[in-house]
Amino acid sequence: MFTPELIADNATKVSLVGDPDLVRELRFSFERLGIVVTDVDPDGSISVGVSRWSRAALLQKASRDLGLPVPRYAVASNPDELEVAAAQLGFPCVVKGDSVEVVRSPEDMQWRGECVVENFVDFDRKISMVAVRSVDPATGELATWYCEPISEGMQPFPLGAATLDNARSVAARITNAIGCRGLFVVEMFVKGDDVYFSDVTIGPSLSGFVTCATQRFGQFDLHARALLGLPIDVTLTSPGAMSSVGVDEVPRAGLARALAMSEVNVVVGQTLAVTLATADTAEQARESARAAVSELRG
Structure with missing residues (x-):
């Protein structure tokens, strides 16, 4: 061994x-x-590097210091502040605490702890841009590499040239502001060609799991390499997609059926089973990934 x-x-x-x-x-x-x-x-909720950047601090940094478009927002540290924030921003609004939920009326609001309240953006889609910061072996300086866009579990997700440039610009400014090496999953809303910063995860995330099927090196390998200052390769090798299901819904026979599908892999964890698929197009891969979830459930 x-x-x-x-x-x-x-x-x-x-x-x-x-x-x-x-x-x-x-x-x-x-x-x-x-x-x-x-x-x-595994019970550690967040790393030291991430804890410096609460959602409120990120939004403030993005809007005030970096000039990035963000949704209107307010911070609520008690139930009264939540009620006031929601009334000011209007319904529906988005409440981001330990989880993220869309609140459509005052009757739907429940206090679950300190949170950020955002106005609901009527966006065309939500995308994830995976950016990797490491040492460029050619220069010895920090550099940033960008994976192809991810949305709806698919990679690459087609974006217009202007939208893609805007998304990469947002990702670059956010990751440069945070300043450390590593992999960053930057979440954004897209409305036309406009891109709104939503959130960022330092390190691998569920939405980035698709890179394990589509790229020469997936998000986990890229994060490890970046933290160690090693060379980065974000080459896309195939269109692909992912889906997921709770492990309590996965019988052993279902796992066998899913793994028998062409160009499908399944990663079974403690809480989720992730289906990964490749195909000629990302849309075809998404159909396979979702079909694999159906096979898992039996």
């Missing part, structure tokens, strides 16, 4: 926290690079 300690007596060591399914995959990526993972805390 491969053991990272055989590479060097003073092997680099890392500790991981976060979602157990994402942490597991990230651990494999680090170990393949000879890194010793000394501690895994």
